[in-house]
Amino acid sequence: MESLICPKCGGNLETISYQDVEVDRCGQCAGIWFDSLEAEQLKSIKGSEKIDLADSQEDNELESRQKQINCPRCQVTMMKMLDFDQHPIWYETCLQCGGIWFDAGEFTQFKDNFQQNRLLKQAMKVLRFKKNN
């Protein structure tokens, strides 16, 4: 596969894999590109937040949040999505190929949100179960 260019900073994306799921991470800004469903797969895998080098958060967040980025695969403008649970995070998704872009640190928070949701759903199930009986 040809290597992709980071939509945020123009650096090269390096393919890394965790438990057989391959993602592309920027060698420069540490943002992570997930092809369709890779983020879904990875967030359920224990320890997958290790792929996220969450230490490079210092640079102008507001600016990077407002910047429009293009999908590194299809070159179309990606849509901003807000995941608002434990941590409010903005990430970009491509409506054409279903890929997702996370800035450094965001995947960890995305996964955290997911785990919170799962706990919540489990709690709801228990409540419903009790009600029905």
Ligand SMILES: [Zn+2]
């Ligand atoms: Zn980059």
Ligand SMILES: [Zn+2]
């Ligand atoms: Zn795309």
